[in-house]
Amino acid sequence: MRRVLITGIAGGLARQVAKELLSRGDHVVGVDYRELKNREPELKDLEVFQANYNKTVIEDIFRKNSFTHVLHLGRVGNLKESSGKRFDLNVVGSQKIMNLCVQHGVTRLVVMSTFHIYGAHPANHIPISEEEPLRAGMDFPQLADAIQLDNMAATWVWRHEDVHVCVLRPTNVIGPMLRNTISELLRQPTIPRLLGFDPMMQFLHEKDLADAIVLACDKEQRGIFNVTGRGVIPWTTAIEIAGSKSIPLPSSAVRFAVKYFSALPEYLVNFFKYPCVISDKAFRDSFGYQARVSIAQSIETTVAEARELARQKLLAKHSR
Amino acid sequence: MLSKFVDPEVARAIDALPNHINEFGFDPWGFNPEQAKIYFSLAKLIFEYFRPEIHGIENVPAGRCLIVPNHSGQFPFDGLVVAVASLLRGDPPRLPRAMAERYFPTLPWVSESFARAGVVVGDPINCRNLLMDDNAILVFPEGARGCGKTWQHRYQLENFGRGFMRLALQTESPIVPVAVVGAEESIISIHSSKTISKLIGAPYFPIHPLAPILGPLAYIPLPVKFHVYFGEPMKFEGPFDDEDQAIDVKVKAVQDRVQEMINDGLRARTSIF
Numbered sequence: 001m002r003r004v005l006i007t008g009i010a011g012g013l014a015r016q017v018a019k020e021l022l023s024r025g026d027h028v029v030g031v032d033y034r035e036l037k038n039r040e041p042e043l044k045d046l047e048v049f050q051a052n053y054n055k056t057v058i059e060d061i062f063r064k065n066s067f068t069h070v071l072h073l074g075r076v077g078n079l080k081e082s083s084g085k086r087f088d089l090n091v092v093g094s095q096k097i098m099n100l101c102v103q104h105g106v107t108r109l110v111v112m113s114t115f116h117i118y119g120a121h122p123a124n125h126i127p128i129s130e131e132e133p134l135r136a137g138m139d140f141p142q143l144a145d146a147i148q149l150d151n152m153a154a155t156w157v158w159r160h161e162d163v164h165v166c167v168l169r170p171t172n173v174i175g176p177m178l179r180n181t182i183s184e185l186l187r188q189p190t191i192p193r194l195l196g197f198d199p200m201m202q203f204l205h206e207k208d209l210a211d212a213i214v215l216a217c218d219k220e221q222r223g224i225f226n227v228t229g230r231g232v233i234p235w236t237t238a239i240e241i242a243g244s245k246s247i248p249l250p251s252s253a254v255r256f257a258v259k260y261f262s263a264l265p266e267y268l269v270n271f272f273k274y275p276c277v278i279s280d281k282a283f284r285d286s287f288g289y290q291a292r293v294s295i296a297q298s299i300e301t302t303v304a305e306a307r308e309l310a311r312q313k314l315l316a317k318h319s320r
Numbered sequence: 321m322l323s324k325f326v327d328p329e330v331a332r333a334i335d336a337l338p339n340h341i342n343e344f345g346f347d348p349w350g351f352n353p354e355q356a357k358i359y360f361s362l363a364k365l366i367f368e369y370f371r372p373e374i375h376g377i378e379n380v381p382a383g384r385c386l387i388v389p390n391h392s393g394q395f396p397f398d399g400l401v402v403a404v405a406s407l408l409r410g411d412p413p414r415l416p417r418a419m420a421e422r423y424f425p426t427l428p429w430v431s432e433s434f435a436r437a438g439v440v441v442g443d444p445i446n447c448r449n450l451l452m453d454d455n456a457i458l459v460f461p462e463g464a465r466g467c468g469k470t471w472q473h474r475y476q477l478e479n480f481g482r483g484f485m486r487l488a489l490q491t492e493s494p495i496v497p498v499a500v501v502g503a504e505e506s507i508i509s510i511h512s513s514k515t516i517s518k519l520i521g522a523p524y525f526p527i528h529p530l531a532p533i534l535g536p537l538a539y540i541p542l543p544v545k546f547h548v549y550f551g552e553p554m555k556f557e558g559p560f561d562d563e564d565q566a567i568d569v570k571v572k573a574v575q576d577r578v579q580e581m582i583n584d585g586l587r588a589r590t591s592i593f
Contacts, residue, residue, distance in 0.1 A: 122425040125443035126348050196428020200350045200435075231342040234350060251428075274425055277348055295344070 002026045004217070005067045007097065008074025008112075009048060010034040012177030016210040017071060018046055021217070029065055031058065032074060033089060053093025062100040069217055070101050073112045075149060077180065077265075083142065090145040091152070098156055101163050110216045111153040113169045115226065115278050117146055120199070120270040127279035130169070130224045140267035150224075157222045166216045168209075170227040171278055174302040175206025181264060186242045186299060187306035192272075195248040198236050199275040204229035205293035205301070215287050225283035229291045229298060232277055241299045243307065323354075327361040333413040334360065340453060349417075349446070350435035356415070359437040360407060366397065367404040370502065372546035377409045379550040384454045384493045386484055387416050387550075390477055390578055391466030393503035393541070394526045401546050402498060403458060416458035417450050419443075421523070444483060451491040459484050461571070468512055468524030474504040475582050480575045482567045490560035494553035495574055499581035502546040505592045507539055544592050549581045 004021055008014045009030025019042045021028050029047045030036065036048050051057035053074065076089045094111070101109050118128050119136030134150070136143045156165045174183045182203075185191060204227060212227045239246045251273060258264050283289050293301075334353050341347050345354060380387065389402055399418055406414040419442035425431045440446045447457055460466055461480035469478065488495050509526030517525040528538035554577065556570050 123422045123441060123443065125441060125445040126449070194428075196430075196432060198350075198432045198435075200346065200348060231344070232348045233342070233344050233346055237344050237346070275350070 002069055003065055003067045004028050004069040004071060005061070005065070006030045006071045006073060007053060008032055008072075009046070010036045011073065012175065012179070013173065013206055013209060013213075014071075014073045015040070015043065016177060016206060017073065017213050017217075018043060020210060020214050022046060027065075029061065029067070031061060033076075052089065054088045054096055058093075058096065059100060062104045066104060067101075067106050069108045069110075070097065070106050071110045071112075071213060071217060072097055073110075073213070075112055075114070075146065077114065077146070083145070087145045090149045094149050095152060098152070098160075098163075102160055106163055108217060108220065109156070109163050109165045110213060111149075111165065111167045112213075113150040113153065113167050113224075114146060115169050115171045115276060116267065116271070117143060117150055117169070118276055118278065119143075119267070120272075120274040120276040122274050124275055124277075126200070126275060126277045128226075128277065129279050130226055130282060136267060139270070140265075142265055143267055154224055157224065164220050164222050166222060167224040168212065168216060168227050168283075169224065169278070170209050170212070171202040171204050171229065173204050173206060173209050174298055176301050176305055178206055178302070181268060183302050186238065186244070187303050189244055189310065190247050191239045191242065191244045192249050192254065193235055193239065193246045194251040194254060194269075194272050197251065197273045198234045199271070199273060200232045200277055201235055201238060201271070201275070202228045202232050202277060203238065203295055203298050204291065205298040208291040208293050208298075211292070212283070212287075212289055215289055219287055221286050223282070223286070225287070226278040226280045227283055227289070228278055228280040229293065229295060231295050233295055235272055238295075238299060241296055242303045244303075322358050325361055326357045327364055329408060330360045330364055331357050333407045334415065336413050337415055338454075349438075349440045349450075350432075351417075351438040352436045355433075355436040356438060359433055360404065363400050363404050363437075364408070367401055367408075369541075369543060370397065370401060370506070370546040371543075372401050372405065372502075372548050374405045374409050374548050374550075376550040376552075377405060378411065379552050380406055380410050380414055380456065380496055381494060381553055382412055384451045384491060385456050385496055385553065386451075386488050386493050387456055387458045387496045387498055388461060388484060388574060388578065389458075389498035389500050389548075390475075390582060391460040391462045392469060392474070392500065394468060394507040394509055394539075395541070396460075396467060397506060397541060398500040398503040398546075399458060399460065401503075401548060402500065405548055406456065406458075414456045416456040418458040419447060419460075421464060423521070423523075444487060447483075447487050448491060451487065451493050457493075461575075464523035468509065468526060469504075470509050470511060470526075471504075471529075472510075475501075475586060477575055477579050477582075480571050482564065482571055485556065485567050485571045485574070486560045489556055489558055489562075489570075494555050496553050497551040497574055497577045497581060499549040499551070499578055499585050500546060501549070501582060501585035501589060502544050502592065505544045506541040547585050547589060549585055551577060551581055
C-alpha cells in the first residue's frame with residue numbers, strides 16, 4: 001500500500017487529490033499550517049495535522065508514517081502573509097520536506113510550482129517551454145520565494161538518486177473548490193480589464209490539475225513540467241464566458257491601486273497586459289497527460305455557485 | 321457593429337485561409353479572423369491610397385515561406401501594403417504573419433489590434449512555430465534601422481540581420497525577396513532625433529524637412545505610388561547553426577537580390593506619383 005503525504009491539505013486542490021488517492025485505497029496523511037474546515041465525508045479516512053512545514057512537528061509526522069510518496073502542494077501564494085512568513089514556509093519549509101524525504105526513504109516527490117515565475121513580459125514568445133528563463137523575478141521581488149522554491153526543487157530533480165522528483169508548473173488554475181485570485185476574479189459580476197490590452201490566457205480546471213498530480217504521483221519520471229488546460233483565449237473572452245461585464249481601467253491606475261490599496265499581488269497586473277502562454281508538450285509526451293475539461297466548462301463551473309448565490313439574493317430581495 | 325465596415329473582398333480572402341484556430345476563433349498568438357477582417361478592411365483603404373502596382377505576386381508559394389522586403393518610409397506602410405497584396409492578390413490568398421518590434425505589445429490598442437490581425441513579436445521561436453505550421457512570415461531583416469533611414473540613404477539597404485536566414489535553413493522555407501519602391505518618398509526624414517526618440521522610447525524619431533512649418537501635418541504620408549516587386553523564391557541549403565561567416569554569404573545573396581530589384585524598379589519608375 002502506498003503511504004502518501006499531502007501538504008496544503010486545507011486547499012481545494014489538495015483535498016481533491018486526497019479524495020482520489022483515498023478512493024484507490026492509498027493511506028493518505030494531510031498537513032497544513034491552516035485549519036482544515038468542513039471536511040467532506042469522502043475524506044473521513046484522511047489523517048490531518050496542523051503544522052508549519054518549517055517546524056519540528058513535521059519531522060515527527062515523517063517518523064511515524066513511513067511515507068512512500070510526498071505531494072508538496074502547499075505553496076503559499078497568498079500575499080496577505082508577510083514575505084518573511086512566505087519565505088519560511090515556501091523555501092525553508094520545502095527544503096525541510098525534501099531532506100525528510102531523503103532521510104525516510106520516500107521514492108516519489110511531486111512539487112507544485114507555478115507559471116507565474118516565467119513572468120508576463122512584452123517580449124514573451126508563444127508558447128513558453130520549461131527551459132525558458134524565469135523573468136518574473138526581475139520586476140517583482142514578491143515572487144522571489146516562489147522562484148527559489150522552484151529552483152531548489154529543480155536541483156533536487158538530479159541531485160537525489162533515490163527520490164524521484166517531479167516539479168509541476170501549472171497555468172491559471174480555476175475551479176469551484178478554489179478561492180485563488182483568478183477564480184475569485186472570474187466570480188465578480190463586473191471584471192476589470194486593462195484599457196487597450198487583451199492578452200491571451202490559459203485556464204486549467206482543478207480537476208485536470210488534480211488528475212495531473214495523481215498521474216505524476218503514479219509514475220516515476222523526473223523533471224520539470226508545465227501543465228495547461230485546453231486552448232488559449234483572450235481575457236475578455238474569459239469574462240464573456242463567465243457571464244460578467246468587463247470594465248476597462250487604465251493600467252497605470254490599476255498598478256497604483258494594487259500597490260497601495262489591495263491584497264492583489266502586483267505582479268499579477270502584468271498577466272492582464274502581456275501574454276504568458278505555456279506549452280505542456282513535455283508533460284503530455286512523457287506522462288500521457290491530456291486536459292479533459294474545456295475552457296468553457298472550466299470557467300462556467302468555477303462561477304456557477306457565485307452566480308446561483310447572486311440569483312438567490314436577488315430573488316430574496318424582490319420577494320421581501 | 322464594426323462588422324458593417326468589412327470589405328467583402330477582404331472577408332472572402334480571409335475565409336479562404338487555412339483554419340488554425342480554436343473553438344472561440346483564436347490562435348495562440350491572438351489572431352482572430354473575424355476581427356482581422358475589420359483591420360484588413362481598414363488596411364485596404366490605406367493600400368488603395370498608395371495605388372500600388374503589384375508585380376510577381378505568383379512568386380509567393382502556397383506553403384511556408386519568408387517574405388523579405390526592404391524597409392522604409394518611417395511608418396511600416398510598406399509592410400501593410402505587402403501584407404494586403406499577399407492577401408488580396410495572392411493565389412491562394414496568404415495572410416503573412418508580420419514579425420514586429422518587441423515594444424509593440426507595450427502599446428495599448430496597438431498590442432490588441434495587431435495581435436488580432438496576425439502580427440506577432442519578432443522572436444525566433446514565434447517565427448519557427450509559425451513556419452512549422454506552414455504560415456507565410458513577413459520579416460524585415462533591416463529592422464527599425466531600415467524603416468527610419470533618412471533621405472540621403474534612400475533605397476540603400478541597411479545590412480540584413482542573420483536571424484531570418486537561420487530560420488529559413490532550419491525550417492527549409494523558401495525566401496521570397498521583395499522590393500518596395502515608393503515608400504521612401506511617402507514620409508521624408510532628413511534627420512533622426514536621438515533626444516526625442518530616447519524621450520518617447522522609440523527606436524528613432526524622424527525630422528521632416530517641413531516639420532518647422534507644418535508641424536505634425538508634415539507626417540501625413542504623401543499620396544505617392546508604390547511599386548511592389550515579388551521576386552522568385554530563393555532556396556538555401558546548409559546547417560542552420562553554421563558559423564556567422566557562412567550564414568553571411570547567404571544573407572548577402574538575398575540582400576543583393578533585393579537591392580537589384582529596387583534598382584530595377586527605380587529605373588522603371590517614371591514618376592513618384
